[in-house]
Amino acid sequence: MDSIELNDVHKSYDGVPALRGVSLRVPQGAVYGVLGPYGAGKTTLIHLIAGFLRPDRGSIRVLGSEQIQQVDGRVGYVPERARYHTRYTVREYLFYLGRFSGLSGARLRRRVAAEIDAFGLTGVADHLLGALPRGMVQRVGLAQALLSEPEVVLIDEPTAGLDPEGQRDIVDLLVAVRRRGCTILMATHFLDEADLLCDRIGILHGGRIAAEAETHSLHRPSSSVVITVTDLPPATETALIALSPAVQCNRREITLAPNTPELQAQVLRLLLDHGIAIVTLAPRRHPIEEFYLEAVRGETGRNGSSEAPPPGPSGMGDTLLRELLQQEDQRTHEDQERKSL
Amino acid sequence: MNALVRTCWFAVFTLSEYLRSGRIVVEVLATAAAYYLFFRRWTMPMTPEYFFSTAGLLMLGLTVYTGSTILALGDRAVGYVTLARRLGRGPYLLGLYLAVLAVSWSVYGAICLLIALTNPIGGLGFVGWVLGTIPLLLNLALLAAFLTLLTPIVLPAPWRLAVLALVALAFSGNLIGGATLSSLPAPVAVALDVTRTILSTPMLPAFTGYAISVSRDYNGASAAVPLAQLFLVIGLLALAVYSFAKREIVFSA
Numbered sequence: 001m002d003s004i005e006l007n008d009v010h011k012s013y014d015g016v017p018a019l020r021g022v023s024l025r026v027p028q029g030a031v032y033g034v035l036g037p038y039g040a041g042k043t044t045l046i047h048l049i050a051g052f053l054r055p056d057r058g059s060i061r062v063l064g065s066e067q068i069q070q071v072d073g074r075v076g077y078v079p080e081r082a083r084y085h086t087r088y089t090v091r092e093y094l095f096y097l098g099r100f101s102g103l104s105g106a107r108l109r110r111r112v113a114a115e116i117d118a119f120g121l122t123g124v125a126d127h128l129l130g131a132l133p134r135g136m137v138q139r140v141g142l143a144q145a146l147l148s149e150p151e152v153v154l155i156d157e158p159t160a161g162l163d164p165e166g167q168r169d170i171v172d173l174l175v176a177v178r179r180r181g182c183t184i185l186m187a188t189h190f191l192d193e194a195d196l197l198c199d200r201i202g203i204l205h206g207g208r209i210a211a212e213a214e215t216h217s218l219h220r221p222s223s224s225v226v227i228t229v230t231d232l233p234p235a236t237e238t239a240l241i242a243l244s245p246a247v248q249c250n251r252r253e254i255t256l257a258p259n260t261p262e263l264q265a266q267v268l269r270l271l272l273d274h275g276i277a278i279v280t281l282a283p284r285r286h287p288i289e290e291f292y293l294e295a296v297r298g299e300t301g302r303n304g305s306s307e308a309p310p311p312g313p314s315g316m317g318d319t320l321l322r323e324l325l326q327q328e329d330q331r332t333h334e335d336q337e338r339k340s341l
Numbered sequence: 342m343n344a345l346v347r348t349c350w351f352a353v354f355t356l357s358e359y360l361r362s363g364r365i366v367v368e369v370l371a372t373a374a375a376y377y378l379f380f381r382r383w384t385m386p387m388t389p390e391y392f393f394s395t396a397g398l399l400m401l402g403l404t405v406y407t408g409s410t411i412l413a414l415g416d417r418a419v420g421y422v423t424l425a426r427r428l429g430r431g432p433y434l435l436g437l438y439l440a441v442l443a444v445s446w447s448v449y450g451a452i453c454l455l456i457a458l459t460n461p462i463g464g465l466g467f468v469g470w471v472l473g474t475i476p477l478l479l480n481l482a483l484l485a486a487f488l489t490l491l492t493p494i495v496l497p498a499p500w501r502l503a504v505l506a507l508v509a510l511a512f513s514g515n516l517i518g519g520a521t522l523s524s525l526p527a528p529v530a531v532a533l534d535v536t537r538t539i540l541s542t543p544m545l546p547a548f549t550g551y552a553i554s555v556s557r558d559y560n561g562a563s564a565a566v567p568l569a570q571l572f573l574v575i576g577l578l579a580l581a582v583y584s585f586a587k588r589e590i591v592f593s594a
Contacts, residue, residue, distance in 0.1 A: 050425055052590040073427035083418040087361040099350045100428040102343060144422060154425075 009058035020207035033198035042187035076145030086130030135166030211295035224257035351436030511540035
């Protein structure tokens with residue numbers, strides 16, 4: 001069953017279209033990321049699902065109902081840019097919001113205590129929201145959204161405006177939220193965030209979902225990688241270029257485009273044989289970034305058919321590279337044996 | 342029942358925020374100023390008529406301030422978090438309304454208490470005070486309900502302008518009357534007169550309520566006036582809640 005279902009949703013403001021036929025489905029328990037630049041219509045989309053706005057055309061079903069009022073309390077909402085009442089302490093605020101959600105008595109106290117604990121707010125529970133750093137306020141935002149144990153959570157730009165450390169903290173908390181099993185629809189323009197948290201992503205561009213893909217499907221070897229080395233002597237460079245026209249050298253960077261596992265293995269072997277220290281081996285672009293750019297350029301179909309580069313971890317050391325080479329050798333050897341049989 | 346409880350909790354929440362914001366200082370200062378200027382012991386003793394007519398007008402002015410300030414608290418982006426819950430739009434709006442009433446009625450109570458302690462009104466017993474106070478408080482409730490209806494989150498700007506235009510037309514008797522009215526072509530004068538009569542009818546309870554508050558004379562049909570005030574309050578609030586429920590929520594700030 002789909003927890004969120006949008007069919008051909010149109011929305012415009014004073015005749016200016018914001019969404020032009022958005023259709024998407026989020027299965028129960030899945031995490032769906034809506035990616036798009038500022039102004040793409042992500043907040044409009046979330047406000048439509050939350051029932052603040054009404055579509056000009058099309059239908060929206062949340063937990064099987066087209067009337068969001070019927071599912072109030074089963075949907076949590078985290079707004080963009082930490083918009084909360086700042087004159088309350090964290091505890092007071094959660095108590096009030098819990099009451100508005102229909103909680104009371106021992107259950108309310110238990111839920112507030114549980115969320116304060118879950119989001120690391122114990123130390124600041126009696127501080128005013130207005131006096132908290134932005135990262136803490138966003139934790140309060142997550143805590144309030146989950147207070148009534150909703151089945152669906154709508155999260156709008158959870159890490160916008162946070163410093164890198166704050167972003168990391170919130171992403172870690174969102175990973176924990178994900179484990180609770182609720183359905184999450186998250187709007188973001190941070191690709192790493194979507195990559196880490198989402199099962200499926202949709203690129204919102206031009207008022208439509210320009211492309212959709214399962215995030216795991218984007219993590220497959222192909223396309224191109226960049227190998228950064230400490231130094232690249234002319235002799236090594238010549239040898240590398242001789243390997244294949246797909247190898248391009250530029251000072252301390254070697255680009256394999258298109259890349260193949262065999263070519264990658266050859267290049268790495270050559271570098272190691274020449275005693276060249278490898279600094280990093282990484283996809284030329286982040287797989288989601290590549291998917292995103294292709295979607296925005298209209299090069300990708302709706303099924304996420306883009307080929308993404310391999311997930312080469314940055315800063316890969318020589319030992320790990322040797323292991324990978326040995327595995328590749330082993331695989332090649334096994335293939336040859338299979339063919340000879 | 343649950344909706345009523347949530348409405349009350351939201352009113353408490355709003356009141357609490359209003360108090361913490363410090364805006365209540367204006368009401369406190371206004372109460373002190375009103376007492377000092379109009380109700381402290383003068384050489385002449387204060388009559389009940391003087392008290393109810395003066396307090397009735399002062400409180401209307403103060404309710405406009407309180408109402409617009411508290412209702413503006415409900416028109417901020419922080420409201421999304423509140424409305425995303427089970428609270429509901431009706432309780433949200435009624436909670437704001439109740440908070441306005443609580444402040445407005447409390448200020449009136451404070452003025453009455455100050456007067457009772459320092460400058461008791463001659464010839465006004467408790468019953469007389471209650472009889473004058475009921476229509477006065479209902480008038481404040483009526484004004485607060487009207488302000489609620491005119492909030493940007495309830496009515497879009499063109500509708501608000503239209504409502505205000507109708508009110509202006511209903512009150513236009515002072516500007517377009519007598520010689521001016523008779524100088525207009527007969528059909529226009531008749532049409533204007535009829536329109537004014539129709540438009541000013543809903544305001545009758547407010548005006549007669551004020552008059553009864555001052556006179557405390559409930560003889561004959563006057564006894565029905567507080568009831569008419571109450572029904573008008575309910576009607577305005579129902580209209581506001583209906584409109585708010587139908588509107589898209591785009592908060593101003």
